[in-house]
Amino acid sequence: MKHILLIDLHSAAHELFHQLTAQGYYVHQVDNAFDALIKMETLTLEAILLDFAVPKMDSFWLLVARQAPTPIIVIADANNELERINALELGADDYLSQPVNVRELQLRLNVLKRRSQPAINDVKPAQISFEDDTYTVNLVDKPLVLTQTEYRLFKYLFERQGEVVTKAELQQRVLHKEHGRFDRNLDMHISNTRRKLVKGNLPREMINTVRGQGYSFSF
Template sequence: MFAFRFLEMKNVLVVDDDLVLQSLLKSGLEAEGYVVSLASNGFEALEKLKCSSVDVIILDINMPTLDGIEMLKLRKDKTPVIVISSLDTEQDRVNVFELGADDFLSKPFSQRELLVRINAIKRRIALVRNESHLTDELAMDVLFDDSSYSVSISAKEVSFTQTEFKLFKYLFERKGNVVAKDELQLRVLQKELGQFDRNLDMHISNTRRKLAATQLPKSLINTVRGKGYSFAEQ
């Protein structure tokens, strides 16, 4: 297996109109070695993102001038976001995740829990970047054996089921392009994609698992949120 290159994510932007909580988070995070900047609403935060290097955003939802939801809609960056809020319904969580938030933490929370969530994001990003790095290093000599439903990738052989093999080959032949779920469902699984049909997702998940078991990056098959899947373009 490959070793993780753990990220130095030290710059945190706290966005909350509660000045007491701002102060507590700033002192607590700085005690752990983080560099903390503050904003009291979404507009201030967006301006800071234009001119400052930020690794993680801690974002409240309810704020004056521009709240957290509107900020998530307007932002152009891809900085990881941990939403913090006293609102904690299922719909609240769904809303922020659909807008690109990475985690949701209900108020009140402990300093320890926040640090655990930040470290979890660091590990996830390290995993993605290391898989991407490994993918770039592969020669990507890909050979398909249609009789045994196996694929040889840079001298590593992966055995698939017939459906997994067809999915992998279909995506590979269109590498660099996003293939919609309904197209994959129709062309490979030979049926229309239903609203609650998860067969395609299950086959993709199994394909990725078999790649990982062969010490190949699961990120060879990328999920493009709201659009479909793509094969990693070299």
Template sequence: MKTDKLLLIDDDKELGELLVEFLASEGFSLELAYSGEEGLQKLAEKDYDLILLDVMMPGMSGLDVLREMRNANTVPVLMLTAKGDELDKVLGLELGADDYLPKPYSHRELVARIRALLRRIEMEHQRPGPAVQPVLTLGRVTLDTRVYQALIDKQDLELTQTEFKVLQTLMERAGQVVTKNELYQTVLGRPLEPYDRSIDMHVSNVRKKIMTLSEDYRPIKTLRGVGYQFVAN
């Protein structure tokens, strides 16, 4: 059985040592970086399956790390944020984090969130079945699930893995309304939680990237209080 390799970037050494032991008992291999700079160095030297990234660190913050690593790395990132700090959550998701977990959190809650993200990534990298179209074109958008590339007018949207999954889910059900809870389950592998705006931010990021390359094209519609719909024409 494959052991998933995780990297925790957090200046709290005591927490890190506790998590190494606990996550090992859950079947994960966890390495530690106690600063943003050390975390980026480890990312440059080795591949990981998922990054646990604390936002509040002295010197180089977690947001700074995320901004720099997203220039060249698409590894899933679970942000660890201060409870109630909406600005950090929004900025982190805008910069390409996949999900967030507010502190304080239980170890069981952390494991559940890690497994949900890894399960989603594993499903994405499985070969498409015979009923699944590896290349999907609707309107001016083309998705190639074999290489996880999204194009608009033949220009690369440069989506994160989570943003790609959001767009793929909406396009596969074009013309239908996809509820927010359905998107949470499909994209993040967990149910919608009260006051959680993660999916809204991922959809917003996809829209911004589409508008950057094609300002007049807005295929994702919002049905307030319900969900989203991809309209090809």
């Protein structure tokens, strides 16, 4: 369940509450800074929707709120340009105008989420770790659970990153069998591993096919 903190006083907030709930969000609605801070400290939130009209929503409070990793989206008056600028200057991640369009809110949340995730091109070897007992690879804090064979193939290619590893070598060192001309067992394991990478929002190109030679691992 995705939790959203809604800090709002307007009557329109009730409509927004029901719309978000219908979309599968669990909405925590408060009308003061004190209750908002309690929610921030006790919940893992998808986003904070903040209306400046709520009492004590001054610059000091917003600066405190900025210490949280949760995206803060200010609900601003569409006709008040200064309010929108002020919100961004104080550290808000984004703003929406009244009345809030839930579909637009979801799209903006997706954008903020992508911005907060490190790009795969910035991944360093130190950010990849292996759990041999559970056959799990942790890539930028994303766990990738593999079968024993898939795990051994991934780890072997990772340890030889930058090199082209032939199919014959992988068959012998990982699958412990000779590579037959019509044997597609190795290709099947590689294909399944790539499918799991994609499912985990990771690029399948981490395991590259080098035509006529074998496979290589790259970031």
